Amino acid sequence: AFAQTLTYQPDHLLAGNNFAWIRATHPNEGTRDAELALRIAQAINRRTKHQNPNFLSTLAVAQAGYGRFEKAVETTDAALAILQRDPAKNAEEIAKHKERRALFVERKPFFDNLR
Numbered sequence: 001a002f003a004q005t006l007t008y009q010p011d012h013l014l015a016g017n018n019f020a021w022i023r024a025t026h027p028n029e030g031t032r033d034a035e036l037a038l039r040i041a042q043a044i045n046r047r048t049k050h051q052n053p054n055f056l057s058t059l060a061v062a063q064a065g066y067g068r069f070e071k072a073v074e075t076t077d078a079a080l081a082i083l084q085r086d087p088a089k090n091a092e093e094i095a096k097h098k099e100r101r102a103l104f105v106e107r108k109p110f111f112d113n114l115r
Helices: 002-008 013-025 034-047 053-065 069-083 091-105
Strands: none
Touching: 013 034, 013 053, 034 053, 053 069, 053 091, 069 091
16 A cells, blocks of 8 residues: 555655555565664654654664664654653653664664564
8 A cells, every 4th residue: 555655646745654664674575674664764763853752763663674783872862752752642652762773772673563
Protein backbone atom coordinates (compact mmCIF):
# COMPACT_ATOMS: atom_id res chain seq x y z
CA ALA A 1 0.00 0.00 0.00
CA PHE A 2 2.82 2.43 0.84
CA ALA A 3 4.65 1.69 -2.40
CA GLN A 4 1.45 2.27 -4.36
CA THR A 5 0.85 5.58 -2.59
CA LEU A 6 4.41 6.64 -3.37
CA THR A 7 3.87 5.76 -7.03
CA TYR A 8 1.06 8.28 -7.26
CA GLN A 9 2.21 10.72 -4.58
CA PRO A 10 6.00 10.59 -4.41
CA ASP A 11 6.08 13.55 -2.00
CA HIS A 12 3.82 11.86 0.58
CA LEU A 13 6.17 12.02 3.57
CA LEU A 14 4.23 9.76 5.91
CA ALA A 15 3.85 7.00 3.32
CA GLY A 16 7.53 7.29 2.44
CA ASN A 17 8.50 7.13 6.10
CA ASN A 18 6.32 4.08 6.74
CA PHE A 19 7.68 2.34 3.65
CA ALA A 20 11.26 3.07 4.75
CA TRP A 21 10.51 1.81 8.28
CA ILE A 22 9.21 -1.49 6.93
CA ARG A 23 12.15 -1.92 4.56
CA ALA A 24 14.60 -1.18 7.39
CA THR A 25 13.00 -3.21 10.19
CA HIS A 26 11.06 -6.10 8.69
CA PRO A 27 11.87 -9.41 10.43
CA ASN A 28 12.02 -11.17 7.06
CA GLU A 29 15.44 -10.61 5.52
CA GLY A 30 13.99 -10.91 2.02
CA THR A 31 11.70 -7.95 2.65
CA ARG A 32 14.37 -5.74 4.20
CA ASP A 33 16.33 -3.34 2.04
CA ALA A 34 18.47 -1.15 4.28
CA GLU A 35 19.99 0.77 1.39
CA LEU A 36 16.61 1.75 -0.05
CA ALA A 37 15.27 2.56 3.43
CA LEU A 38 18.29 4.74 4.10
CA ARG A 39 17.93 6.69 0.85
CA ILE A 40 14.22 7.33 1.47
CA ALA A 41 14.71 8.27 5.13
CA GLN A 42 17.58 10.63 4.30
CA ALA A 43 15.46 12.40 1.68
CA ILE A 44 12.50 12.75 4.05
CA ASN A 45 14.67 14.12 6.84
CA ARG A 46 16.31 16.63 4.49
CA ARG A 47 12.85 17.85 3.51
CA THR A 48 11.74 18.15 7.14
CA LYS A 49 15.05 19.70 8.24
CA HIS A 50 15.65 16.84 10.70
CA GLN A 51 12.93 18.16 13.02
CA ASN A 52 10.44 15.26 13.11
CA PRO A 53 11.34 12.63 15.72
CA ASN A 54 9.35 9.91 13.97
CA PHE A 55 11.18 10.50 10.71
CA LEU A 56 14.49 10.68 12.57
CA SER A 57 13.68 7.35 14.20
CA THR A 58 13.20 5.76 10.79
CA LEU A 59 16.49 7.24 9.64
CA ALA A 60 18.21 5.78 12.71
CA VAL A 61 16.89 2.25 12.16
CA ALA A 62 17.87 2.47 8.49
CA GLN A 63 21.36 3.66 9.41
CA ALA A 64 21.73 0.77 11.86
CA GLY A 65 20.38 -1.69 9.31
CA TYR A 66 23.03 -0.46 6.91
CA GLY A 67 25.76 -0.86 9.53
CA ARG A 68 26.15 2.82 10.39
CA PHE A 69 25.65 2.36 14.11
CA GLU A 70 27.43 5.52 15.26
CA LYS A 71 25.21 7.62 12.99
CA ALA A 72 22.17 5.71 14.27
CA VAL A 73 23.08 6.66 17.83
CA GLU A 74 23.55 10.32 16.83
CA THR A 75 20.25 10.36 14.96
CA THR A 76 18.44 8.73 17.88
CA ASP A 77 19.94 11.33 20.20
CA ALA A 78 18.55 14.06 17.95
CA ALA A 79 15.09 12.47 18.06
CA LEU A 80 15.31 12.12 21.84
CA ALA A 81 16.26 15.78 22.21
CA ILE A 82 13.06 16.75 20.39
CA LEU A 83 10.89 14.27 22.29
CA GLN A 84 12.30 15.35 25.66
CA ARG A 85 10.94 18.85 25.18
CA ASP A 86 7.66 17.36 26.45
CA PRO A 87 8.65 14.26 28.44
CA ALA A 88 5.22 13.60 29.96
CA LYS A 89 3.50 13.55 26.58
CA ASN A 90 6.28 11.57 24.90
CA ALA A 91 7.21 9.11 27.68
CA GLU A 92 6.35 6.00 25.67
CA GLU A 93 8.23 7.16 22.58
CA ILE A 94 11.22 8.21 24.66
CA ALA A 95 11.38 4.71 26.16
CA LYS A 96 11.22 3.10 22.71
CA HIS A 97 13.96 5.36 21.40
CA LYS A 98 16.18 4.57 24.38
CA GLU A 99 15.70 0.83 23.82
CA ARG A 100 16.68 1.14 20.16
CA ARG A 101 19.62 3.39 21.07
CA ALA A 102 20.94 0.68 23.39
CA LEU A 103 20.84 -1.79 20.49
CA PHE A 104 22.75 0.62 18.25
CA VAL A 105 25.41 1.16 20.91
CA GLU A 106 25.85 -2.63 20.91
CA ARG A 107 26.11 -2.48 17.10
CA LYS A 108 22.84 -4.35 16.62
CA PRO A 109 20.09 -3.37 14.19
CA PHE A 110 16.45 -3.11 15.22
CA PHE A 111 13.89 -5.47 13.72
CA ASP A 112 10.20 -4.80 14.27
CA ASN A 113 7.97 -7.65 15.35
CA LEU A 114 5.15 -6.16 13.23
CA ARG A 115 2.45 -7.06 15.71
